[in-house]
Amino acid sequence: xxxxxxxxxxxxxxxxxxxxxxxxxxxxxxxxxxxxxxxxxxxxxxxxxxxxxxxxxxxxxxxxxxxxxxxxxxxxxxxxxxxxxxxxxxxxxxxxxxxxxxxxxxxxxxxxxxxxxxxxxxxxxxxxxxxxxxxxxxxxxxxxxxxxxxxxxxxxxxxxxxxxxxxxxxxxxxxxxxxxxxxxxxxxxxxxxxxxxxxxxxxxxxxxxxxxxx
Amino acid sequence: xxxxxxxxxxxxxxxxxxxxxxxxxxxxxxxxxxxxxxxxxxxxxxxxxxxxxxxxxxxxxxxxxxxxxxxxxxxxxxxxxxxxxxxxxxxxxxxxxxxxxxxxxxxxxxxxxxxxxxxxxxxxxxxxxxxxxxxxxxxxxxxxxxxxxxxxxxxxxxxxxxxxxxxxxxxxxxxxxxxxxxxxxxxxxxxxxxxxxxxxxxxxxxxxxxxxxxxxxxxxxxxxxxxxxxxxxxxxxxxxxxxxxxxxxxxxxxxxxxxxxxxxxxxxxxxxxxxxxxxxxxxxxxxxxxxxxxxxxxxxxxxxxxxxxxxxxxxxxxxxxxxxxxxxxxxxxxxxxxxxxxxxxxxxxxxxxxxxxxxxxxxxxxxxxxxxxxxxxxxxxxxxxxx
Numbered sequence: 001x002x003x004x005x006x007x008x009x010x011x012x013x014x015x016x017x018x019x020x021x022x023x024x025x026x027x028x029x030x031x032x033x034x035x036x037x038x039x040x041x042x043x044x045x046x047x048x049x050x051x052x053x054x055x056x057x058x059x060x061x062x063x064x065x066x067x068x069x070x071x072x073x074x075x076x077x078x079x080x081x082x083x084x085x086x087x088x089x090x091x092x093x094x095x096x097x098x099x100x101x102x103x104x105x106x107x108x109x110x111x112x113x114x115x116x117x118x119x120x121x122x123x124x125x126x127x128x129x130x131x132x133x134x135x136x137x138x139x140x141x142x143x144x145x146x147x148x149x150x151x152x153x154x155x156x157x158x159x160x161x162x163x164x165x166x167x168x169x170x171x172x173x174x175x176x177x178x179x180x181x182x183x184x185x186x187x188x189x190x191x192x193x194x195x196x197x198x199x200x201x202x203x204x205x206x207x208x209x210x211x212x213x214x
Numbered sequence: 215x216x217x218x219x220x221x222x223x224x225x226x227x228x229x230x231x232x233x234x235x236x237x238x239x240x241x242x243x244x245x246x247x248x249x250x251x252x253x254x255x256x257x258x259x260x261x262x263x264x265x266x267x268x269x270x271x272x273x274x275x276x277x278x279x280x281x282x283x284x285x286x287x288x289x290x291x292x293x294x295x296x297x298x299x300x301x302x303x304x305x306x307x308x309x310x311x312x313x314x315x316x317x318x319x320x321x322x323x324x325x326x327x328x329x330x331x332x333x334x335x336x337x338x339x340x341x342x343x344x345x346x347x348x349x350x351x352x353x354x355x356x357x358x359x360x361x362x363x364x365x366x367x368x369x370x371x372x373x374x375x376x377x378x379x380x381x382x383x384x385x386x387x388x389x390x391x392x393x394x395x396x397x398x399x400x401x402x403x404x405x406x407x408x409x410x411x412x413x414x415x416x417x418x419x420x421x422x423x424x425x426x427x428x429x430x431x432x433x434x435x436x437x438x439x440x441x442x443x444x445x446x447x448x449x450x451x452x453x454x455x456x457x458x459x460x461x462x463x464x465x466x467x468x469x470x471x472x473x474x475x476x477x478x479x480x481x482x483x484x485x486x487x488x489x490x491x492x493x494x495x496x497x498x499x500x501x502x503x504x505x506x507x508x509x510x511x512x513x514x515x516x517x518x519x520x521x522x523x524x525x526x527x528x529x530x531x532x533x534x535x536x537x538x539x540x541x542x543x544x545x546x547x548x549x550x551x552x553x554x555x556x557x558x559x560x561x562x563x564x565x566x567x568x569x570x571x572x573x574x575x576x577x578x579x580x581x582x583x584x585x586x587x588x589x590x591x592x593x594x595x596x597x598x599x600x601x
Binding site: 021022024026028030031032033107114115116117118119120 | 474
């Protein structure tokens with residue numbers, strides 16, 4: 001072999017080998033947790049990447065977080081996106097549910113028709129978060145014991161993170177998600193009109209319209 | 215299997231190496247003092263003492279010391295006969311005081327004195343308290359002082375070492391002091407020469423573990439094939455024949471190892487990234503040839519990991535839920551000390567020399583995970599150096 005051919009062979013091999021190893025396949029998608037970014041007094045951004053997708057259809061995806069290690073769907077705070085908007089790199093801007101100075105554990109998840117796959121858990125110290133928004137509630141009039149549906153954004157899936165009040169009267173939360181809350185008009189309420197107030201980990205928002213008691 | 219292939223390759227190349235002949239312009243002097251020019255086989259000193267192989271352009275003939283007065287190479291070594299029985303010796307300096315060498319023994323003869331004075335350091339037994347120890351006798355210093363007594367500038371033998379370099383300097387000093395003309399054979403050859411080269415190639419590295427017996431996430435073997443590049447340094451002594459020298463390298467390699475181990479419902483991906491500076495250093499033996507120059511070398515290898523990272527990504531499948539965990543797979547020892555051996559085939563192109571270097575390194579322990587993880591490397595690289 002001539003020297004020139006040998007040099008070309010060596011250089012070719014050097015170029016070929018300068019690559020990362022392939023991600024190994026599974027019978028489920030694989031998700032990698034990226035660092036939490038944009039941590040500030042109004043929230044934080046959670047980030048993730050699906051490193052192996054295969055032919056799997058992602059039905060939903062998002063993040064779960066809590067103050068203890070190992071957050072899970074069902075018991076922890078969560079942000080869920082519909083699978084129709086899925087991209088392999090995904091993020092979520094979390095604007096509520098984070099208290100200042102608390103260490104949170106967060107991990108992403110993706111769901112297929114067979115598996116729920118969690119990425120590894122990462123932690124960060126929160127600098128706080130902002131306020132939920134109330135867009136409307138219905139019905140706007142009612143009597144004690146009625147169930148009211150409150151619509152908005154950045155509510156919490158966890159009842160324990162939220163307090164709903166009619167003026168100063170605390171209402172029982174029937175069900176909650178990040179955009180809808182069902183509450184019962186408190187039995188102690190007597191004012192003809194009262195402010196509907198929703199707070200998430202202490203950050204309170206008041207509805208623009210007052211509730212009228214029949 | 216890989217070791218077997220390497221051994222076969224080295225054996226094959228060695229047989230080619232030793233089969234090569236290196237003829238250089240030279241001459242023989244017959245017993246009737248006729249000088250015949252031609253080419254003479256250039257060999258190690260030990261073989262050169264036994265005899266010479268001379269090519270007059272028509273035939274190649276082997277001579278021993280009883281058949282010639284001497285032989286030599288133009289502007290290089292000269293081997294006269296008649297000093298040691300049935301063998302040639304190498305003449306280092308000719309003058310009022312002449313110096314000859316045969317293995318580790320030197321001979322000095324002064325003009326007008328027919329005797330060749332043997333200069334050597336023999337082992338003698340001395341006593342340190344009651345303990346007998348072997349030491350070199352120092353009689354040769356007195357002999358040299360006596361031989362140079364007629365010229366005071368060249369006779370300080372107290373700090374001398376019995377080496378070719380210092381003996382040559384001593385005899386030259388004497389001849390200069392005695393205002394004698396003298397000839398130093400090999401004088402156009404430097405005592406030491408540094409050859410600096412650039413090297414680039416490919417390296418296959420294998421990490422050997424005890425597999426799952428060692429840790430559930432480990433495979434028995436991880437392999438990485440990576441480019442490697444760096445510098446080479448060769449130090450030789452052309453004056454002393456140039457056959458033995460020191461070879462050293464500083465080679466940079468970026469390595470990536472990856473492997474998946476499956477244990478029941480657990481999947482373990484191990485990833486190891488290393489940026490390594492390898493410094494092999496050791497003696498090199500040169501075998502000059504007409505077409506190819508061959509070097510066999512080996513010695514101590516030091517691997518210093520400039521950057522290192524290991525990652526273990528474990529996934530546990532629990533029913534329809536998959537949990538992912540990440541941690542360090544194992545710690546990396548910053549330095550690995552091992553040994554190496556290499557074979558180099560070279561060719562000269564004008565002022566440059568190109569060499570293909572095949573090297574095997576047993577690199578020692580990379581890490582400790584219950585038991586050790588060690589590494590072995592096989593590389594082929596191209597070295598280009600300026601002569």
